[in-house]
Amino acid sequence: MERNRWYKDMVFYQIWPRSFYDGNGDGMGDLYGVYDKLDYLQQLGIDGIWFSPLYPSPGADCGYDIADYMDIDAMYGGMEAFKKVLHGAHERGMKVLMDLVVNHTSDEHEWFQKSRQRIEPYTDYYIWRPARPDGKLPNNWDSNFEGKAWTFDEVRGEYYLHLFAKKQPDLNMDNPLVREEVKKILRFWLDMGVDGFREDVITYISKPEGLPDDRLFPIYKGMPLYNHGPHIHEYLSEFKRDVLDHYDCVTLAEAPLVWPDQALKYIDEEKGQMDMMIQFQCQCADCFFSDYMPTKFDLRKLKRAFSSWQYKLEGKAWNMLYMENHDHPRIISRYGSEKFWKESGKMLAAAYLFQKGTPFVYQGQEIGMLNWKPESPEMYEDVQTRWQYENAATNKTPEQRLQRLWRSSRDSARTPVQWSDAENAGFTTGTPWFYVNPNYPQINVAQQEQDPDSILNFYRKAIRLRKKLAVVRYGSYQEHFPLDGNIYCYSRQMPGQKLLVLCSFADHPVSLRLPKGFDAASGKLILNNYARPCRKGLRPYETRVYLWE
Ligand code: NOJ
Secondary structure (H helix, E strand, O other), X not given: OOOOOHHHHOOEEEEOHHHOOOOOOOOOOOHHHHHHOHHHHHHHOXXXXXXXXXXXXXXXOOOOOOOOOOOOXXXXXXXXXXXXHHHHHHHOOOEEEEEEOOOEOOOOOHHHXXXXXXXXXXXXXXXXXXXXXXXXXXXXXXXXXXXXXXXXXXXXXXXXXXXXXXXXXXXXXXXXXXXXXXXXXXXXXXXXXXXXXXXXXXXXXXXXXXXXXXXXXXXXXXXXXXXXXXXXXXXXXXXXXXXXXXXXXXXXXXXXXXXXXXXXXXXXXXXXXXXXXXXXXXXXXXXXXXXXXXXXXXXXXXXXXXXXXXXXHOXXXXXXXXXXXXXXXOHHHHHOOOOOHHHHXXXXXXXXXXXXXXXXXXXXXXXXOOOOOOOOHHHXXXXXHHHHHHHOOOOOOHHXXXXXXXXXXXXXXXXXXXXXXXXXXXXXXXXXXXXXXXXXXXXOHHHHHHOOOOHHHHHXXXXXXXXXXXXXXXXXXXXXXXXXXXXXXXXXXXXXXXXXXXXXXXXXXXXXXXXXXXXXXHOEEEEEOOOOOOOOEEXXXXXXXXXXX
């Protein structure tokens, strides 16, 4: 039977719960706060929520270190508050996606505690190795967050593998018992009524046999060996066959370092094991490989990333579209301009919201929140940021290192959502768990609700247009002038409807040309970010969307 792929018509919103909204005044974002804001999300045009982890966790990686997969952390309101949100979302026709983090657990998870003591059946739940005969680490892999990927455990007398922080030991997915645990987790949430999962670094879960040294990659050693590992498709097929196929749910694969051809092995609608993929190329137009290695912003690189996914997936698989999430600094501060804040915030929205795929909006993106620039490195919370400050670019001065973090830290996108110009940006009546960006008196939801010309109202309008116009959801995609270093221009077409999107990424006026067959005079301007568009050129960060029907 043909699956009803309802996610194709939807727009999702990502909630990073600690910083969304505090409903009980203890300073921490929570599910009471989410419940209070469901109507806000509905008014934005949101059809589904992806929750970053809500499970009990020691918080070494802000919840991506899970201590219990079948519960909700009391600090977010526990299971009762979650069920209320789930119900409230469903009542409004919104879907709810959980974050499935099964590459690793917290070291405080009961499985790890038993595994380190060799208590059966947990002995082989994780990846344990003795030191090499010469006393060296079991292999030369790096972790993504904190130096080498191995830490010695005194209790067990062996090293365990952790591709992320020390407190995030990797599960041994080759153990069938571990795969059964994953299936139990999936069933648990699906039976409760959850509508799907975003699967954290899911391409990492199958490690190569023998865990060989990486002799090629100069940084993030090991990644080419464990990313898309030998049994990955087998394990994902097993999850699909045994669980996912039995529910009406959607899955979203987070995949660092993946190209569209390879993505099809995961998300091809006929042969794949999952539905959509979070790729990183669209985040690499101003850096090399990771945000921590900044380069000058290069629009052509961004356009290549957008278009290669649009073209390669056409007719075979479905794109997940995003500009921001909790792992990257704010997009206006990167690809746009803080000086042309409002213009570039809107332009960046149009640059992705009219592409083919399912868009995700990250909390605060819809009001154009900007990077946070703390005065001191101690103010950072994120484990990766702290490690980078201490260990990378140590030849630079402390000021230079701090400024690098302003640009690259994940914490730039993790400050509380700015709801109003009241104390603490209206995020909490208590003491916020984290710093509030001091620009909240200028950038906040309440102010933008009042302003018809705000970034928030632009998002609302763009989302409404997406839903109204079939061409945005189902038309074919074509990029124009791919070599132009200032303008991103793309069109969407289907019989009877044609759409053209123009986005200037320049901080100065640029001349305007339109692709053949698109005559502005006969088209209807349905969305733009400057009053009275001029015929000759585009102003800084100008965007226009034209429709012919
Ligand atoms: C990807 C998540 O998005 C990120 O926040 C997390 O730190 C790592 N995976 C490890 O779980």
